Amino acid sequence: SLAVLQPLLQFGASGV
Secondary structure (H helix, E strand, O other): OHHHHHHHHHHHHOOO
16 A cells, blocks of 8 residues: 555645
8 A cells, every 4th residue: 555655745845
């Protein structure tokens, strides 16, 4: 679960 959330967090941190 976290493995998929980690990359998602980066996407969100991108500022989208």
